[in-house]
Amino acid sequence: MKVLAVYSIKGGVGKTAAAVNLAHAAADAGLRTLLVDLDSQGAASFYFRVRPRKGADAASLLDRRESVHRAIRGTDFENLDILPAHKSFRKMERILDAVTRPRSRIAKLLKPQRREYDLVVIDCTPTLNLTAEAVFRAADLVAVPVIPTTLSARTLQMLLDFFKKQDLDRKRLLAFFSMLDRRKALHLKLVEELPAQSKARFCRTAIPVSSDIEKMGLEREPVALYAPHTRGARAVSELWEEIRERLDP
Amino acid sequence: MTELNLALPDDVQVPDLATALAAGLVVEEDGSTPVRRRYFDSFDWRLHRAGLALVREDGRWRLRRLDDDTVELETAAGGGRWPRFASEFPAGGGLRKRLDKLLKMRAVIHVATVAGDQRRWRVLNADRKTVLRFDLTALQPEKPASDRVLRVAALRPVRGYDGAADRARAEAARLGVGPLDLPFLDTVLAAIGIEAESYSSRFCADLTDTPESLAAAVRVSRTLLGTMRRNEAGLKTDLDTEFLHDFRVAVRRQRSALTIFKGVFDPAAIDGFKREFAALGRLTGPLRDLDVYLLDEARYRDMVPGALQSGLDSLFEHLREQRAGALTQVRRALGSPAYRGLTDAWDTFLADPQPGPIADRPTGDLARERLQRRHHRVMRMGRAIGSRTPDTALHRLRIECKKLRYLLEFFASLWDADEGKILVDQLKDLQDNLGEFNDLCVQQEMLRAALGELTARRKSALLEAASLGGLVAVLNARQQVVRGEFEATFAAFSRPRITKRFARLASSAEDVA
Numbered sequence: 001m002k003v004l005a006v007y008s009i010k011g012g013v014g015k016t017a018a019a020v021n022l023a024h025a026a027a028d029a030g031l032r033t034l035l036v037d038l039d040s041q042g043a044a045s046f047y048f049r050v051r052p053r054k055g056a057d058a059a060s061l062l063d064r065r066e067s068v069h070r071a072i073r074g075t076d077f078e079n080l081d082i083l084p085a086h087k088s089f090r091k092m093e094r095i096l097d098a099v100t101r102p103r104s105r106i107a108k109l110l111k112p113q114r115r116e117y118d119l120v121v122i123d124c125t126p127t128l129n130l131t132a133e134a135v136f137r138a139a140d141l142v143a144v145p146v147i148p149t150t151l152s153a154r155t156l157q158m159l160l161d162f163f164k165k166q167d168l169d170r171k172r173l174l175a176f177f178s179m180l181d182r183r184k185a186l187h188l189k190l191v192e193e194l195p196a197q198s199k200a201r202f203c204r205t206a207i208p209v210s211s212d213i214e215k216m217g218l219e220r221e222p223v224a225l226y227a228p229h230t231r232g233a234r235a236v237s238e239l240w241e242e243i244r245e246r247l248d249p
Numbered sequence: 250m251t252e253l254n255l256a257l258p259d260d261v262q263v264p265d266l267a268t269a270l271a272a273g274l275v276v277e278e279d280g281s282t283p284v285r286r287r288y289f290d291s292f293d294w295r296l297h298r299a300g301l302a303l304v305r306e307d308g309r310w311r312l313r314r315l316d317d318d319t320v321e322l323e324t325a326a327g328g329g330r331w332p333r334f335a336s337e338f339p340a341g342g343g344l345r346k347r348l349d350k351l352l353k354m355r356a357v358i359h360v361a362t363v364a365g366d367q368r369r370w371r372v373l374n375a376d377r378k379t380v381l382r383f384d385l386t387a388l389q390p391e392k393p394a395s396d397r398v399l400r401v402a403a404l405r406p407v408r409g410y411d412g413a414a415d416r417a418r419a420e421a422a423r424l425g426v427g428p429l430d431l432p433f434l435d436t437v438l439a440a441i442g443i444e445a446e447s448y449s450s451r452f453c454a455d456l457t458d459t460p461e462s463l464a465a466a467v468r469v470s471r472t473l474l475g476t477m478r479r480n481e482a483g484l485k486t487d488l489d490t491e492f493l494h495d496f497r498v499a500v501r502r503q504r505s506a507l508t509i510f511k512g513v514f515d516p517a518a519i520d521g522f523k524r525e526f527a528a529l530g531r532l533t534g535p536l537r538d539l540d541v542y543l544l545d546e547a548r549y550r551d552m553v554p555g556a557l558q559s560g561l562d563s564l565f566e567h568l569r570e571q572r573a574g575a576l577t578q579v580r581r582a583l584g585s586p587a588y589r590g591l592t593d594a595w596d597t598f599l600a601d602p603q604p605g606p607i608a609d610r611p612t613g614d615l616a617r618e619r620l621q622r623r624h625h626r627v628m629r630m631g632r633a634i635g636s637r638t639p640d641t642a643l644h645r646l647r648i649e650c651k652k653l654r655y656l657l658e659f660f661a662s663l664w665d666a667d668e669g670k671i672l673v674d675q676l677k678d679l680q681d682n683l684g685e686f687n688d689l690c691v692q693q694e695m696l697r698a699a700l701g702e703l704t705a706r707r708k709s710a711l712l713e714a715a716s717l718g719g720l721v722a723v724l725n726a727r728q729q730v731v732r733g734e735f736e737a738t739f740a741a742f743s744r745p746r747i748t749k750r751f752a753r754l755a756s757s758a759e760d761v762a
């Protein structure tokens with residue numbers, strides 16, 4: 001079982017869209033996949049129309065009064081299950097802070113799922129805290145969507161610094177450009193220059209800004225389903241291929 | 250929660266079922282696909298007995314559980330000819346291995362084909378999230394054909410939405426739709442008039458309603474004649490080796506029955522039958538011997554070192570040729586007027602048997618006396634065998650044990666089943682020892698004969714001779730071991746506790762009024 005986290009310090013960069021589409025692509029390719037929605041806003045869960053079970057709140061899951069196994073629900077797609085977000089996940093940080101060995105807690109909770117899944121995809125919140133660190137320590141690969149702007153480049157550097165400071169393996173970071181708008185000169189310039197300048201590795205594939213992907217909120221489905229032959233869907237599938245090669249699940 | 254199959258009574262309409270299963274939620278039909286299921290099993294229903302059904306459907310081989318019709322394992326079917334033996338099935342999904350364990354040397358044959366279609370539905374909640382899937386399969390026996398349409402509904406719960414499945418099950422129950430009470434395959438078989446597990450190689454006859462020996466002897470003989478006849482077709486088409494084996498066992502049991510029931514039929518009237526059944530046994534013997542060697546081919550090859558293994562190729566080639574000849578002979582014999590005449594005459598005789606001097610002796614009485622006598626004889630012969638006794642004594646004891654075994658089986662319905670089984674198991678240990686010893690003798694003889702023919706047959710005789718010699722050496726060493734084990738095996742069988750049990754069993758043979 002391999003764990004892929006989708007993370008960025010900056011909000012609204014396409015993390016959830018990527019996590020949902022990548023998880024669906026993996027399941028479609030035959031991998032038994034679990035999507036973990038750690039964001040209390042529950043956007044990923046919303047896309048799959050799944051609401052959490054009542055007792056499956058952050059406190060119960062983290063101190064294992066409620067089993068992760070029981071909290072998982074099936075999506076409408078073969079091979080794809082989801083651990084839906086619960087409102088209480090917004091208290092995750094405080095609860096995690098109180099448990100012993102908080103940094104390894106998420107890895108510990110996922111470990112028993114390895115018999116059932118080949119791949120776990122985690123959709124994260126845009127905060128750099130203990131929860132994020134616990135996710136980094138559970139992940140084999142952390143995919144970071146980067147909008148080609150100077151601000152995004154700066155937050156990527158902050159993440160690299162954090163990895164260094166916490167003695168985390170920077171090779172596990174894999175950046176990719178998200179919401180790339182080819183009509184913008186600055187976007188194109190950064191796509192050219194940033195991969196060479198940054199210490200982070202970058203994917204060849206960039207996810208373009210796409211009205212089809214934007215429509216996911218309306219359709220409540222992965223983009224490949226309702227707009228299969230569009231640029232957006234093709235980019236997702238190419239990105240998945242690159243990530244699959246790196247992960248080798 | 251896993252898939253759940255429900256039997257659908259004929260009077261339940263599809264829309265009503267769909268509404269019930271949705272339990273107040275929205276239900277959407279997903280489409281339908283044609284279905285054809287071909288069922289296979291061995292002649293003696295080995296899969297059915299194991300609670301399984303082997304099904305070819307949808308381009309796949311599936312092993313379904315009989316009780317709930319769920320799929321235990323499956324794999325994509327390859328092209329080409331229909332597989333017959335476990336070894337010819339695709340290895341994927343563990344199918345071949347599982348079938349090998351279940352079927353061993355038996356071939357699978359077509360049991361029934363059903364065809365129809367499967368319609369699928371989804372139940373959606375307020376978010377239009379699928380919370381339950383279900384489908385309805387309607388199938389009609391196609392080969393052999395029948396007008397009955399059999400319907401199974403399958404609930405496929407979605408993980409984490411147990412509530413929807415629970416409500417569906419409760420609503421279905423209100424319509425009278427519940428878990429299958431009879432395996433789906435058995436419903437099919439009932440519709441086409443086939444009885445599952447109707448053949449077994451084990452002898453089974455109920456003698457509790459045959460108070461007089463004559464009726465009992467007729468019942469036993471009829472059972473055996475039935476077994477012979479049922480195996481004829483498979484034997485002639487050479488489907489697998491067990492048709493011949495069961496046929497021969499039935500003939501041997503019949504001959505033993507005539508000895509065990511001695512004096513029940515008119516001795517003069519059955520004298521001819523005795524001789525002819527003996528001849529039938531001799532006639533089919535060579536084919537069986539060859540089958541045994543060929544079934545054991547892999548084991549033989551393992552017995553000689555790798556470098557010598559290829560030396561056995563021509564031996565097995567030769568045996569296969571011989572087998573083809575032996576099969577032709579057996580086929581011809583079973584197709585002959587003489588064989589037909591024998592079975593018809595035996596049938597006629599059993600319909601109106603000429604009674605012997607003790608024909609009206611109570612069956613229980615006869616069973617008691619004969620069991621005692623046979624048991625004593627085995628004990629006497631066994632005790633007389635020492636380390637220096639010639640091998641022929643062991644062969645005679647082996648045959649005597651077989652008769653005792655048959656006797657225990659013939660009269661099994663007259664005494665306590667558990668007690669009978671304990672003694673059969675005890676006897677089996679002794680029989681296994683004697684049987685292996687005999688097999689080793691016969692095999693060495695065959696190999697020596699093959700060695701004798703070598704020079705005339707092949708140029709590569711040197712390697713072959715070395716292989717055969719190696720094999721003889723291994724078999725001979727094993728034979729010494731088995732012979733050495735006889736003493737302890739017989740001692741176990743002749744323990745006072747077992748002897749007492751035999752005596753108790755004999756006296757318990759109830760006199761059926």
Ligand SMILES: Nc1ncnc2c1ncn2[C@@H]1O[C@H](COP(=O)(O)OP(=O)(O)OP(=O)(O)O)[C@@H](O)[C@H]1O
Nearest residue numbers: 011012013014015016017126179208209210213214
């Ligand atoms: N490639 C894209 N092209 C156009 N719009 C996109 C694209 N990807 C995502 N969006 C839209 O941008 C918004 C933010 O995307 P998303 O929710 O995936 O980002 P996020 O990083 O998960 O945000 P948050 O930090 O709030 O969790 C959404 O409205 C989404 O529909």
Ligand SMILES: [Mg+2]
Nearest residue numbers: 015016039043
């Ligand atoms: Mg998000």
